[in-house]
Amino acid sequence: MPLVGIREILVEARTRRYGVLSLLAGNLEMIIGQIRAAEELRAPLILAFSQELTPQVPLELAMPCLVRAASMAHVPVATILDHGRDLDTIVRAIRLGTSSVMFDGSSLPYEENVRHTKEVVRIAHAVGVSVEAELGTVVGLAGSANSEAKGVCSLFTDPDLASDFVQRTDVDALAISFGNVHGRYQGDPSLDLCRLRAIHSRVSVPLSMHGASGLTEALYREIVASGISKVCYYTAAGIRAASDLRQMLGPAGQNDVCYHEVIARAIRFFETDTKALIKLMGCAGAA
């Protein structure tokens, strides 16, 4: 199936009110397991590669893997450079064939965020690449098992600004802040769903939620029903994957395990885990 952009996948998700997972795809085990799950459940999927993974995993090696895997899939799969913070990296990702990029200018003053996002959109749209941008700040550290964060109200997305931002920048998806945090939540997540619904009613493009690990099943249903179309999920899956491998390996010296067996186990883990998540987002059968 040809590679698709997040725009194609998410417009339909917004109309039909289901969530599409955007999963960190940092190695082959993750990529293979996640795509198998999407194919088995006939669900669209987004494979994300974060700039934060470089330089350990070079973009030049990772992005072509994501792109190739997405094009080989039997369901629509998009690729995205997650949290691109500079034009150089974004242009490199586009040259490496990604179907979508995220520009994260959320730490910039509003007018600067608009200006930089517009520039990324101009370059990306010229070659048919979709763009996600962020307005308001999602605090916390993605993939950090040891630190916890709480949403900061003053950094939440303003619904009126969101509408202005989308009109002026022409982005394809907007990442918003409404109590969501990267990494682990401190205490129970406290999400401002009224704000989410207000943004959804004022903004014409699909909305993206970063930091979607660790919610209750009921809350996933609520965020999707309230207007989130793209659900970026990693930390909780990363912690579950490590614990699954710990079970297999046991205490040092107890089990004789060869590395390729670890690879096979990890692929199986990501396949099973992703299937459960897809069902939770209500997008099984959507592809």
Ligand SMILES: [Zn+2]
């Ligand atoms: Zn994020």
